[in-house]
Amino acid sequence: MILFPAIDLKDGRVVRLLKGDFATVHQVADDPVTVARAFAGAGAAWVHMVDLDGARDGVRRNADAVRAVCETGLRVELGGGIRRLQDIEDVFKLGVYRAVIGSAAVTDPELVRRAVETFGPKRIAVGVDARNGRVCTAGWVEDSGVEYRxxxxxxxxxxxxxxxxxxxxxxxxxxxPAYDRLAALQAAVNCDITASGGVGSNEDLRRLQAAGLYGAIVGKAYYTGAVDLALAVREGGPQA
Known part of the structure; x- marks a missing residue:
């Protein structure tokens, strides 16, 4: 299983939120590059990055930080504010390997089709961000009314x-994690699924791996020390 340690960016700072609520934003590290190098030192090959400024208002303001993390050699997966084909081209120019389409996948599915055709399915992911089983958009503040499966x-x-x-x-x-909803999603589609949200221990990661998940994002649990990333990477297997 691929481990995706996470870096969430707001105004160039590494921050965390609780349940996506911007009122809970708090800084967890000074320098995203230092954090990324620590991920690499633990054996991670990927990093999941979110431009929170872009996710909320559609304006990406963290290009310099994203480029710097790409230059560490980690394979970067980036979401937040990707709403046009040009946005995808722009972040790929920064060195990003995989672009994550979130809100725009709900409002403009044609963008998704064109992105996959243009860049290939390996380089495009779609975020399925759900509250109470319904997909949310605009930085998780708007309920689309669409059931996640x-x-x-x-x-x-x-x-x-x-x-x-x-x-x-x-x-x-x-x-x-929401194990039941993840299992239901696995039963609904044949896609590679990465689990995000709720990971609080290495045992959570073992359980996700046993369930056959492609990947798992580790955010707060890394910054609080609740997850030993080096151990998780070793237990996860090849990270290519």
Whole structure:
């Protein structure tokens, strides 16, 4: 299973939120490059990055930080504010390997189809960000009314192979992932699924791996020391 340690950026700072609530934002590290190098030192090959400024208002302000992390040699997966084909081209120029389409996948599915056709399915992921089983958009503040499994099926039909499922209710809580919803999603589609939200221990990661998940994002649990990233990478197996 691929481990995706996370760096969330706001105004160039490494921050964390609780359940996606911007009122809870707090800084957890000074320098994203230092954090990324620590990930690499633990054996990680990937880093999951979110431009929170872009996610909330569609304006990406953290290009310099993203480029600097790309230059560490980690393979960067980036979401937040990616709403046009040009946005994808722009972040790939920074060195990003995989672009994550979030809100725009709900409002503009044609963008998803074109992105997959243009860049290939390995380089495009879609974020399935759900609260109470319904997909949320605009930095998780708007309920789309679309059931998460139905949304995932629509994305698969457009050629998407990578889905990142975030259970907003567990994000940042360290209370454990939404195992039941993840299992239901696995049963609904044949995509590679990365679990996000709620990871609070190495045992959570073992359970996700045993369930056959493609990947798992580790955010708050890394910064609090609740997860031993080096151990998780060793237990996860090849990280290519």
């Amino acid at each position: 139905e949304f995932a099926r629509r994305m698969e039909a457009l050629g998407v192979r990578h889905l990142i499922f975030t259970d907003i209710d567990t994000d940042g809580t360290l209370a454990g």
